[in-house]
Amino acid sequence: MSFTKNIPILVLRLVALAATVSATAVMVTSSDSATIFNMKFEAKYSNTPTFKYFVLMNAVAAGYTLILLFFPSKSSYGHFILVLDLLILVLLDSSISACLAIGQVGKKGNSHAGWLPICDQVPKFCDHVTGAMIAGFAALLAYFLILLYSIHNVMNLFTLTNN
Amino acid sequence: MSFTKNIPILVLRLVALAATVSATAVMVTSSDSATIFNMKFEAKYSNTPTFKYFVLMNAVAAGYTLILLFFPSKSSYGHFILVLDLLILVLLDSSISACLAIGQVGKKGNSHAGWLPICDQVPKFCDHVTGAMIAGFAALLAYFLILLYSIHNVMNLFTLTNN
Numbered sequence: 001m002s003f004t005k006n007i008p009i010l011v012l013r014l015v016a017l018a019a020t021v022s023a024t025a026v027m028v029t030s031s032d033s034a035t036i037f038n039m040k041f042e043a044k045y046s047n048t049p050t051f052k053y054f055v056l057m058n059a060v061a062a063g064y065t066l067i068l069l070f071f072p073s074k075s076s077y078g079h080f081i082l083v084l085d086l087l088i089l090v091l092l093d094s095s096i097s098a099c100l101a102i103g104q105v106g107k108k109g110n111s112h113a114g115w116l117p118i119c120d121q122v123p124k125f126c127d128h129v130t131g132a133m134i135a136g137f138a139a140l141l142a143y144f145l146i147l148l149y150s151i152h153n154v155m156n157l158f159t160l161t162n163n
Numbered sequence: 164m165s166f167t168k169n170i171p172i173l174v175l176r177l178v179a180l181a182a183t184v185s186a187t188a189v190m191v192t193s194s195d196s197a198t199i200f201n202m203k204f205e206a207k208y209s210n211t212p213t214f215k216y217f218v219l220m221n222a223v224a225a226g227y228t229l230i231l232l233f234f235p236s237k238s239s240y241g242h243f244i245l246v247l248d249l250l251i252l253v254l255l256d257s258s259i260s261a262c263l264a265i266g267q268v269g270k271k272g273n274s275h276a277g278w279l280p281i282c283d284q285v286p287k288f289c290d291h292v293t294g295a296m297i298a299g300f301a302a303l304l305a306y307f308l309i310l311l312y313s314i315h316n317v318m319n320l321f322t323l324t325n326n
Contacts (some may be wrong), residue, residue, distance in 0.1 A: 015318070041275075042275075043275065043276075045274035047173070047273070047276075048273060048275070048276075049267060050264045050267070063274070068219070078318070079315070079318045082314055082318075083311060083314065084313070086307075086310060086311075089253070090252070090253075090256050090307070093253050093256045093257050093260070094256050094257070094259075094260035096257075097256070097257035097258070097260040097261040098260045098261060098263060098264035100261060101213045101260075101261035101262070101264040101265050102264050102268070103264075104212060104213070105265070105268065105278070106276070110210070110211060111207075112204075112206065112211070113206075113210075113211075113269070113278075113281050114212035114278075114279060114281070115276075115277075115278040115279075116277060116278075118276050118277070126236075144249075144253070146278075147244060147249060151245055151246065151249075151314075151317075152242070154314075154317055154318065154319065155241070155242045155245075160222070
């Protein structure tokens with residue numbers, strides 16, 4: 001694969017790195033407290049397993065992306081890297097979807113289950129989580145495009161050499 | 164691509180079809196009720212947006228898989244089908260992860276947010292949701308393997324024709 005063909009992938013990996021690092025940092029620093037009925041109520045990411053999972057997965061994706069940026073891009077590793085990219089896409093997707101589900105309950109509550117919305121009490125916490133999710137979504141999109149581009153390249157090369 | 168090469172994909176698609184249809188059916192039929200403090204409390208999937216999303220995504224995946232089983236497998240569509248498979252993987256992954264996050268709150272609650280666990284009150288509902296998630300996970304795994312197998316095939320063909 002020529003160097004010019006790698007530029008879009010490189011750009012997308014840089015976007016993914018920035019997005020996953022931001023998502024991790026914004027989620028880790030999310031914290032807010034409220035006093036309701038004389039009870040101090042503190043919201044932070046580590047109270048919710050889903051948010052801890054989000055931080056872990058974004059940190060893993062950031063680490064993986066960083067390693068790949070310094071990795072010599074030999075086409076002999078192409079197969080392996082494509083599979084790892086697919087795995088990172090699945091992990092990022094799952095972490096963001098899980099956060100979105102919890103975030104929806106935090107915002108709207110679920111009256112049938114008796115779960116009250118909490119975002120009115122801890123707006124700063126909810127804003128941080130929303131920000132982290134937007135960054136995470138950008139990383140997911142970058143990885144989706146990396147995969148599309150890789151598949152497209154492989155398929156085109158196959159078609160070209162086959163004709 | 165020869166017919167024998169398509170057999171694993173065909174088997175995986177049949178597994179995915181069975182799993183997505185089961186996941187949809189089991190989730191839709193999940194229902195239980197409990198009476199707490201003289202208040203009747205009914206749990207059903209349509210009360211939770213995440214579970215509605217799960218049903219929709221599994222129905223979409225089932226429909227897509229069914230269409231593909233009757234689709235003539237021409238290699239000229241290979242590129243397009245690989246991208247659609249990737250999209251279905253992302254959607255299934257996101258629906259299961261979102262359900263898992265809500266299911267975890269339903270099972271364990273979240274004391275920091277004041278959300279009480281509900282599975283002790285409506286065990287039948289929780290069992291159904293768990294069953295639907297297991298079926299959904301089987302479908303996700305089938306689609307992951309379909310993608311791995313397709314990528315592997317394309318890469319191998321490329322390597323063979325290139326040498």
